Amino acid sequence: SQKIEQNSEALNIQEGKTATLTCNYTNYSPAYLQWYRQDPGRGPVFLLLIRENEKEKRKERLKVTFDTTLKQSLFHITASQPADSATYLCALALYNQGGKLIFGQGTELSVKP
Amino acid sequence: DAGVIQSPRHEVTEMGQEVTLRCKPISGHNSLFWYRQTMMRGLELLIYFNNNVPIDDSGMPEDRFSAKMPNASFSTLKIQPSEPRDSAVYFCASSLEGTGIGNTIYFGEGSWLTVV
Numbered sequence: 542s543q544k545i546e547q548n549s550e551a552l553n554i555q556e557g558k559t560a561t562l563t564c565n566y567t568n569y570s571p572a573y574l575q576w577y578r579q580d581p582g583r584g585p586v587f588l589l590l591i592r593e594n595e596k597e598k599r600k601e602r603l604k605v606t607f608d609t610t611l612k613q614s615l616f617h618i619t620a621s622q623p624a625d626s627a628t629y630l631c632a633l634a635l636y637n638q639g640g641k642l643i644f645g646q647g648t649e650l651s652v653k654p
Numbered sequence: 655d656a657g658v659i660q661s662p663r664h665e666v667t668e669m670g671q672e673v674t675l676r677c678k679p680i681s682g683h684n685s686l687f688w689y690r691q692t693m694m695r696g697l698e699l700l701i702y703f704n705n706n707v708p709i710d711d712s713g714m715p716e717d718r719f720s721a722k723m724p725n726a727s728f729s730t731l732k733i734q735p736s737e738p739r740d741s742a743v744y745f746c747a748s749s750l751e752g753t754g755i756g757n758t759i760y761f762g763e764g765s766w767l768t769v770v
Contacts, residue, residue: 575758584658584745584761585697630697632759641687641710642759646696 543568545645547631553651560618562648564631567612569643571633574607574614579628579647588629589616621652656680658762660746666768672734675765678727679748687759688721688731689745697745703729704751736769743767 546565554560564574573592577585591598591607591614598605604617618625628649632642659678667673679686687702701711703723711721718737723729733740743764 582763584747584763587758587760590758641699641702643699644689644697 543643545569545631545633545643547629547645548648549646551649551651553653554621556622556652556654558621560621560625560650560652562616562629562631562650564614564616564645565612566633569612569633569635571609572636573634574605575632575634575642576603576605576614576616577630577632577644579630585630585644618650621650623652623654626651658746658748658760660744660762660765662765663763664766664768666770667736669737669769670735671769672732673736673740673767673769675731675744675746675767677729677731677746677762679729679746680760681727683748683750683760684726685749685751686723686729687745687747687749688729689747689761691743691745691764692741700731700744733767736767738769741768 544567548563573590575590576588578588579585589598589600589605591605593609602619606615628647630644630647632644634642661676685704688700689697690700691697700713701721702709706723719733721731743766745761745764747759747761749759
């Protein structure tokens with residue numbers, strides 16, 4: 542069956558450390574993968590997109606890797622801050638699906654000062 | 655840009671009542687999505703439209719759910735009759751398809767539905 546799995550347990554880290562979140566998928570062949578941030582009571586907000594032929598993408602303190610052999614994406618936040626505390630969702634976009642995204646359950650990140 | 659606008663933000667209704675959720679996508683976007691989010695099941699795609707035409711409604715849970723997009727700037731998601739298990743946050747989202755750079759989806763703030 543098709544699955545997208547993210548760390549179900551909340552990730553608690555100290556301010557200044559690097560947070561690493563994992564997204565694994567099975568039985569999908571995504572054209573690209575996106576990461577979103579969701580704050581309580583709000584809608585998800587797009588952060589980064591990485592295509593199947595890209596290994597790594599960076600944006601400021603954020604870095605995403607995409608390994609289609611391992612069927613895994615890693616999302617890193619360097620020099621984390623309490624303001625980075627939120628739930629992070631990965632989403633797969635499939636070929637010929639007209640922009641349809643399939644989301645993982647999300648991982649809650651808590652950055653302590 | 656005002657972003658994706660949803661209404662109502664919160665709705666509490668009794669079981670058996672009809673619920674209508676509304677969405678105004680970002681101007682110029684030609685794809686519209688309705689998602690449902692619960693603790694148990696996460697964010698699930700219910701239906702999406704492209705150029706006002708429903709493309710994939712395989713996520714609509716049952717016949718009690720229906721969605722329409724009469725024009726490029728408005729969509730509704732209707733539940734009739736509503737049941738307690740429909741309690742969830744319903745998100746509308748829109749995107750500009752066919753840009754060739756990937757479809758970033760912009761979400762509204764959600765409609766929080768409670769059916770008692």
